[in-house]
Amino acid sequence: MPADTIALVLRRVGRATQNSISRLGFAARFFAMVLYHSPAALKRLQLTLREVYFSGVLSLVIIMVSGMFVGMVLGLQGYDTLNRYGAGDSLGIFVGLSLVRELGPVVAALLFASRAGSAITAEIGLMKTTEQIAAMEMMAVDPLARVIAPRFWGGIVSMPLLAALFSVMGVFGAYIVGVRLIGVDNGTFWGNMQGGIDFWPDVTNGIIKSIVFGIAISLIAVFEGYDAKPTAEGVSTATTRTVVGASLAVLALDFVLTVFMFRGAT
Amino acid sequence: MPDARPPLAAPTCPTEIAVELRDVSFGYDKRRPVLSGIDMVIPRGKVVAIMGGSGCGKTTILRLIGGALRPQAGSVVVAGQDVRELDRDALFALRRRIGMLFQFGALFTDLSVFENVAFPIREHTELPEELVHDLVLMKLNAVGLRGARQLAPSELSGGMARRVALARAIALDPMLVMYDEPFAGLDPISLGVVGQLIRKLNDALGITSVVVTHDIYESLKIVDYIYFVSAGRIVAKGTPAEVRASSDPFVRQFVDGAPDGPVPFHYPANAIEQEFASAG
Numbered sequence: 084m085p086a087d088t089i090a091l092v093l094r095r096v097g098r099a100t101q102n103s104i105s106r107l108g109f110a111a112r113f114f115a116m117v118l119y120h121s122p123a124a125l126k127r128l129q130l131t132l133r134e135v136y137f138s139g140v141l142s143l144v145i146i147m148v149s150g151m152f153v154g155m156v157l158g159l160q161g162y163d164t165l166n167r168y169g170a171g172d173s174l175g176i177f178v179g180l181s182l183v184r185e186l187g188p189v190v191a192a193l194l195f196a197s198r199a200g201s202a203i204t205a206e207i208g209l210m211k212t213t214e215q216i217a218a219m220e221m222m223a224v225d226p227l228a229r230v231i232a233p234r235f236w237g238g239i240v241s242m243p244l245l246a247a248l249f250s251v252m253g254v255f256g257a258y259i260v261g262v263r264l265i266g267v268d269n270g271t272f273w274g275n276m277q278g279g280i281d282f283w284p285d286v287t288n289g290i291i292k293s294i295v296f297g298i299a300i301s302l303i304a305v306f307e308g309y310d311a312k313p314t315a316e317g318v319s320t321a322t323t324r325t326v327v328g329a330s331l332a333v334l335a336l337d338f339v340l341t342v343f344m345f346r347g348a349t
Numbered sequence: 350m351p352d353a354r355p356p357l358a359a360p361t362c363p364t365e366i367a368v369e370l371r372d373v374s375f376g377y378d379k380r381r382p383v384l385s386g387i388d389m390v391i392p393r394g395k396v397v398a399i400m401g402g403s404g405c406g407k408t409t410i411l412r413l414i415g416g417a418l419r420p421q422a423g424s425v426v427v428a429g430q431d432v433r434e435l436d437r438d439a440l441f442a443l444r445r446r447i448g449m450l451f452q453f454g455a456l457f458t459d460l461s462v463f464e465n466v467a468f469p470i471r472e473h474t475e476l477p478e479e480l481v482h483d484l485v486l487m488k489l490n491a492v493g494l495r496g497a498r499q500l501a502p503s504e505l506s507g508g509m510a511r512r513v514a515l516a517r518a519i520a521l522d523p524m525l526v527m528y529d530e531p532f533a534g535l536d537p538i539s540l541g542v543v544g545q546l547i548r549k550l551n552d553a554l555g556i557t558s559v560v561v562t563h564d565i566y567e568s569l570k571i572v573d574y575i576y577f578v579s580a581g582r583i584v585a586k587g588t589p590a591e592v593r594a595s596s597d598p599f600v601r602q603f604v605d606g607a608p609d610g611p612v613p614f615h616y617p618a619n620a621i622e623q624e625f626a627s628a629g
Contacts, residue, residue: 213453213458214455215455215457217417218455222444224469
């Protein structure tokens with residue numbers, strides 16, 4: 084390989100690394116600034132509540148319907164697998180643990196990133212493109228306090244609630260399939276679930292996961308929107324980056340959190 | 350008649366100067382300066398236009414005045430304060446005394462016309478709701494859109510959006526209002542309305558106006574003084590009467606709308622013979 088080509092490749096790798104580190108630094112500073120402006124933003128609670136509505140309430144349909152279907156599939160697959168070992172009656176605890184500890188927080192977070200995260204990024208990006216953010220700054224209103232922090236906290240509040248609803252709907256879906264259609268005993272289904280799932284650590288671990296996912300998704304969504312190039316292509320790219328970045332972050336964080344939670348349990 | 354106004358004398362008393370740029374240079378990167386050695390004085394109570402072709406650095410001057418950008422050299426003094434030396438709090442305090450009209454209005458799309466105009470009042474004051482209501486209606490009445498207060502920005506025409514943005518810009522009774530291309534994309538009637546509003550509000554409210562535009566005809570009707578900017582430098586300046594009578598090649602090209610002149614028609618390129626020869 085000629086020396087010129089090697090130099091070119093090295094230059095490109097170097098530049099890409101430099102850009103990534105610089106962007107990571109900007110994101111860290113941005114996070115610190117959002118936290119700094121949060122008390123002022125949270126004082127005006129109606130701003131955050133409005134974002135809870137847009138991020139949370141408007142995500143209810145997709146979360147509840149998805150939860151129901153995931154629970155129904157889990158009921159079918161779970162019963163089939165468990166029944167091979169003569170443990171079909173354990174469907175309740177199997178479904179409950181899977182949803183509360185893993186599927187509820189993770190799938191709800193992936194759906195939240197796709198629906199609410201992308202909407203937050205697109206909205207902030209478009210505000211930037213149409214100079215609304217610049218107008219706010221010229222009016223001596225800090226967009227970090229007025230636009231970014233409420234959306235960030237709105238996402239964090241919404242995420243655990245949506246994950247909980249996802250799990251509830253999943254359990255209900257599994258109940259319909261397992262008890263109503265397949266014929267698992269009703270009392271055994273609920274009794275096993277009640278006896279086998281502890282609030283600490285099962286439910287609390289799920290809550291901790293969904294809060295961490297909420298922080299990650301909200302931060303990525305507001306950052307990508309704020310950092311978007313003020314063009315149609317820029318907003319489109321930023322929205323894609325939010326969905327891809329937030330989804331990968333959720334899956335990676337899930338692994339890390341699960342490792343720590345299992346270590347704590349053993 | 351705008352030309353009947355007394356010619357703009359260079360002000361000597363500092364308190365009479367709303368904005369002053371002294372030997373200002375700026376560039377987004379060091380190799381390509383956007384502005385070089387800009388000297389500009391904007392006296393209190395006057396309407397001053399900054400004119401020039403697209404991409405010549407006009408809007409950058411507004412951003413420097415508003416403190417959104419910091420000059421690499423020179424100073425930008427607004428209301429006696431050097432913008433470059435202000436910290437964030439002081440800059441925001443200064444901006445509360447400045448209104449800005451963006452090119453396409455930059456209205457908040459999730460708020461109604463009323464709420465857009467009320468926005469700066471609600472953000473910076475704790476006035477009772479009744480007073481906010483009356484203030485907003487007064488501002489909307491000044492731009493002729495009191496009846497449109499319940500409309501959403503998406504329901505407004507370009508001219509109406511510009512007028513709502515103007516009402517919002519004067520909501521806190523600023524000492525300075527900056528207009529970024531206020532005439533762009535407007536039909537002749539809206540253009541005349543916006544032009545007259547700029548002049549009348551300036552005189553009625555005793556504010557100072559800086560209008561960045563490339564609309565020479567509308568500007569000559571309403572402004573007191575014009576700076577011509579080309580390639581980041583001030584190339585001409587004068588009152589509307591002086592501009593009309595000017596023989597300066599740049600001013601003439603601008604006033605006459607000539608396609609070629611000091612501002613060339615062709616983007617710099619190799620000689621055409623060379624290009625075709627290489628293609629062959």
